[in-house]
Amino acid sequence: MGTPAPGFCRDCATSVGPNRSRCPACGSPRLLRHPELPELSIAHIDCDAFYASVEKRDRPELRDKPLIIGGGERGVVSTCCYIARTRGVRSAMPMGQARKLCPDAVVLPPDMAKYREASRAIRTFLDALTPLVEPLSLDEAFLDLSGTARLHHRTPAETLVRLAIAIEREVGVTISVGLSYNKFLAKVASDLRKPRGFAIIGRAEAPGFLAEQSVTLIWGVGKALAEKLSRDGISRIGQLQNMEESDLMRRYGAMGQRLYRFSRGEDRRVVEPEGAPKSVSVEHTFNSDHSDPEILAATLWTLAEDLARRLRHKDLAGQTVTLKLKTTDFQSRTRAEKLDSPTRLAQILYRTAHHLLLREATGPAFRLIGIGVSDLHPAEAADPPDLVDTERDRARRTEAALDQLRDKFGTKVIGKGRAHKAPR
Incomplete structure (x- = not known):
């Protein structure tokens, strides 16, 4: 040592x-x-049990009690404090199960206005440090502090220490900080020592640290891909470090490149400030109102194809699909569903939105229909191999071929039969 x-x-x-x-x-x-402390400048900050922390800040009598933020018996847990977590309660758990695990918990409904106010206060602190802030939600964000040492007269690490102190003192909630040389490792680090954590992953230690971790640590490796990797005998990141990029791409498509790079601690993504696109959408206004489910579905398909093509041209994928409808009296309806993994395939976009449409197309006529995606991800994370959806690879090849034809001959050169009922 x-x-x-x-x-x-x-x-x-x-x-x-x-x-x-x-x-x-x-x-x-x-x-x-840390020996690399002066050199690291990419950070991820994550508020600790944010909703619960705000409630405990405002109600000191709850400080030492288990607290759950969520709905009624048939609702789910939005978040819970760390005392409740020691009893086995977790976010997204059914409230009935959470109450059984922690019968003495105090249960409060979410107060989103209060949480947004606390989030805005925290954001003020972040913006004072750097213009390169990429918020991910109300309670977490990436920061790029490169070049700020001259402005603040201290290293990014010391700046972040002071940030955590200021937020705890002024806003009344605690944060955990991850500091590294890229976004992937900064996010990993922020999860290592919660709550009130500050963890660092430097360049020298990254490969060795990652080698011992499960492949599920890699962003984008969901249940389906983890099962496929397991079937191929791969469970630890260290195994990926011993494989060639070409082999991984042959086995797992575009996701293979991510597996290769992330397993070696490489991440080329930059911190995107808030001006970066948060969603991509398309919509169509009918010349006359329609209530026919077949016409609505046919139009939805053409929009899904257009949206998928835009995502592929932007090298993006979306994980949350949103259906938009506008009634004859200009009332908007939006319904959304989050996918297991990001996609840019028209078939998956349509299938998800059509499922939402079937619930709404029960009588009223609509003057507009639209489809969009949010929760955007880089193209490498799109449509990982799926053991259940075996048609995904075929759809990927088909839509790539259609893109080439349309780029050469125009967007209307070819289309699927389900689009023929769409109004012109």
Whole structure:
């Protein structure tokens, strides 16, 4: 072991010498040290049990009690505090099951206005540090602090220590921070020591750290792909590190490239500020109102094809599909469904939106129909192999071939039969 590196106190931001085990100013043992500390600038911050933390901030009598934020008996858990988590309660768990696991829990309905206000307060702190903030939700975001040392007169690591202290003091919630040299590893790091965590993954340690982890740590490896990898004898990232990129791409398509790069700690994605696209959508306004499910479905198919083609041209994929309808009296209806994995295939977009359409096309006429996707991902994450949906590979090849024809001869050169009923 080498000599410990100097660092900072995470409770008061005081500089700490290499041989100290506690902060000389406040006595805290929560010290931050790492040999690559001055060189790392990509961060992921994640609020700890955000909704529950805001409620406990406003109701101190709940501080030491298990707290669940969620609906009634037939609802699900939105989030829960860490006391409830020690009893086995988890987000998205049915409320009935959560109550059985933690019968003494206090249950509160979500107060989204309050949570958005806290999120805006946190965002103010982030924007003061760097213009490169990529929010992922109300309670988490990526930051690129490259080049900010000259502005703030401190390293990104020290800036983040001070950020965590300020948010806890001024907003009343705690955050966990992950710091690394790319987004993938920063996100991994922020999950390592929650709550009130600050974890660092440097370049030197990344391959060794990743080698011992499950392949499910890689963003985009869902249940279906994990099962396929397991069938191929691959369960640990270290096994991927010993494989060639061409072999992985031959086996797993575009996702194989992600497996190759991420397993080696490589991630070329940059932190995208809020101006980056958050959704892609298309819509069609009828010349006359329609209530016929077949006409609506046919139009939806042509829109799904258009949307899929736009996603492929933008090198994007979407994981949440939204159906939009507008009635004759201009009332809008939107219905959404989240997929297991991102897609840019018209067949999957249509199938998902058509399922939503069947619930709505029960009588009223519509003057507009649209389809869109949000929760955008890079193209490499699109349509991983699926053991259940065996037609996915065929659809991918078919739609790629159609793209080539349409690019050469025009968008109307060829189409599927289900589009023939669509109004012109």
